Amino acid sequence: MKMSFSEQDASVSKASSLYHTAGELLAKADIQLDGSRPWDMRIKSTEVLDRALSEGNLGLGEAYMDGLWEADQLDEFFFRLLRANLYEQVKPSKLVLHALRAKLTNLQSIKRAWQVGEAHYDLGNDFYAAMLDKRMTYTCGYWKNATTLDEAQEAKLDLICRKLDLKPGMKVLDIGCGWGSFMAYAAEHYGVECVGVTISREQAEYGKSLMKRGLPVEFRLQDYRELNETFDAIVSIGMFEHVGHKNHRAYMEVAHRCLRDDGLFLLHTIGKKVRESTPDPWIDRYIFPNGDLPSIGQIGDAAGELFITEDLHNFGADYDKTLMAWHANFERSWPQFKERFGERFYRMWRYYLLSCAASFRARDIQLWQWVLSKQGVLGGYQRVD
Numbered sequence: 001m002k003m004s005f006s007e008q009d010a011s012v013s014k015a016s017s018l019y020h021t022a023g024e025l026l027a028k029a030d031i032q033l034d035g036s037r038p039w040d041m042r043i044k045s046t047e048v049l050d051r052a053l054s055e056g057n058l059g060l061g062e063a064y065m066d067g068l069w070e071a072d073q074l075d076e077f078f079f080r081l082l083r084a085n086l087y088e089q090v091k092p093s094k095l096v097l098h099a100l101r102a103k104l105t106n107l108q109s110i111k112r113a114w115q116v117g118e119a120h121y122d123l124g125n126d127f128y129a130a131m132l133d134k135r136m137t138y139t140c141g142y143w144k145n146a147t148t149l150d151e152a153q154e155a156k157l158d159l160i161c162r163k164l165d166l167k168p169g170m171k172v173l174d175i176g177c178g179w180g181s182f183m184a185y186a187a188e189h190y191g192v193e194c195v196g197v198t199i200s201r202e203q204a205e206y207g208k209s210l211m212k213r214g215l216p217v218e219f220r221l222q223d224y225r226e227l228n229e230t231f232d233a234i235v236s237i238g239m240f241e242h243v244g245h246k247n248h249r250a251y252m253e254v255a256h257r258c259l260r261d262d263g264l265f266l267l268h269t270i271g272k273k274v275r276e277s278t279p280d281p282w283i284d285r286y287i288f289p290n291g292d293l294p295s296i297g298q299i300g301d302a303a304g305e306l307f308i309t310e311d312l313h314n315f316g317a318d319y320d321k322t323l324m325a326w327h328a329n330f331e332r333s334w335p336q337f338k339e340r341f342g343e344r345f346y347r348m349w350r351y352y353l354l355s356c357a358a359s360f361r362a363r364d365i366q367l368w369q370w371v372l373s374k375q376g377v378l379g380g381y382q383r384v385d
Contacts, residue, residue: 022049029084031077039076043069056090061282061355065347074350075324078358122202124340128179130333131326135181136206139238139268140319140367144385149325152318157185160235162384163311163371164264166190170232173197173258175224176239179206183217195231197222227254233263240269240299244292248302256306259374265307267370270319271295287352293365307372310381316366323357 023033032040043049048069051059063069071077081087125136132138133153141152142159160182166172168191174183177196180203186192193216198204200221207219224239234255243251255265272293279292294302296312303309330349338346359365371381 018046018049018053022053025086025089026081029080029086031080038073039071039080041069041071041077053090056087056281057283057355058281058285061286061348061351064351065286065344067343067347074354075327075358075361078355079361082359082362082364122200125179125202125206127337130336131329133181135184136179137181138178140270140315141322141325142315143318143321144315149322149329152322152325153181154185157182158189159384160237160266160268160369161186161190163369164233164235164266166192166233168192171195173227173231173234175227175234175236175255176242177203177207177219178238179203180210180217180219182235182237184210184215187215187217192216192233194218195220197224197227199223224254225250227258229258230260231258231263232260234259234265235268236266237268238270240267241291241293242288243294244290245294245298248294248298249304252302252304252306255372256374261374263374264310264377265372267299267368267372269294269299269368269370270316271299271366271368273364273366283352286348296368299368299370303372307374308376309370310373310377311369311371311383313369313371313383313385314366315369316360316363319360319367320357323353323360327353327357 019033026033026041030039034040034042045068048060048063051063053059055062128136128138133141133150135150135153135157137153137157140156141149142156143152144155146152146155164172166186170190170192172183172186172192172194174180174194174196177183177194177198178200180196183194183196187194195218196207197220198207204219204221207217210217211219236255240251259265270293272295275295275297284291300309327350330353334346360367373381
């Protein structure tokens with residue numbers, strides 16, 4: 001069915017209006033439509049602009065996955081976008097239900113908690129081994145004195161051990177243990193025994209290889225809410241982002257009942273700067289289902305009278321370097337996964353890694369390490385960095 005001349009004129013007029021509106025917005029971030037600089041946005045259809053303005057990052061991300069636009073340096077494109085706060089000027093009209101769902105529903109219930117493991121962490125141990133460091137540490141590295149990804153991750157693991165003041169013979173709980181990088185490092189270098197819980201079957205399977213090496217580490221395929229035993233210290237590295245604001249208090253109650261009275265609890269988490277906000281719809285749909293970044297206020301409310309905050313350390317800028325290192329490894333190893341995952345996954349994963357790197361570079365989101373105690377450290381906690 002052909003369009004009439006009037007319909008064609010209306011379509012052209014709408015496309016021209018979208019191009020003009022989007023161009024004015026992007027200019028505030030020093031981004032040009034169809035420009036020649038590495039961070040400029042080159043579009044193949046004005047449909048991209050319509051989707052971005054009506055659906056925000058969900059529409060923009062899906063259009064990128066569909067191959068409808070390009071930017072040579074996605075990270076720089078998003079850095080400029082975020083630093084200029086353009087997302088605050090776009091009010092996506094089609095995301096009202098997403099916001100209500102996130103606000104009113106417990107998206108991280110025990111039944112739903114396993115979804116992120118199946119959708120994200122179970123992509124394949126070989127895939128993550130190719131992207132991550134040699135210990136398969138899927139959290140922010142500590143780059144203060146590091147020059148490589150392996151060094152940054154070991155520095156982070158050692159930093160945590162020192163912050164917890166680990167001693168030989170201690171029993172440590174790792175809530176959301178991943179592939180066990182912390183447990184293995186702490187067992188090897190500090191002589192502790194570790195128990196880790198994960199909701200990823202692939203991670204639990206990988207853990208068996210660490211146990212075969214004779215390390216005193218135990219992997220449990222288990223929801224954190226089922227824990228009820230005592231440990232000398234507790235660590236949780238990059239898991240709190242999956243807990244959800246409706247479960248923050250329950251999470252802290254689990255940590256409180258499992259921690260010895262004079263023990264320390266280290267919480268390592270990505271965080272946002274505002275309390276009331278909606279999880280990013282693209283990240284929620286394609287990367288981390290049911291994720292929910294906490295704010296400092298939300299963590300403080302959840303800890304309440306259960307814990308005293310001994311130390312709060314922000315090294316979010318280090319996540320930019322970590323994500324860029326992961327991206328370099330991903331690009332290098334992609335040929336061996338191309339047939340398994342396909343082009344759409346490739347564009348999705350690039351969008352994920354590079355847009356997240358930009359978010360930390362722009363200081364839009366943070367990385368915090370909290371050191372918490374149940375009764376307060378007598379004489380005061382001595383900060384470690």
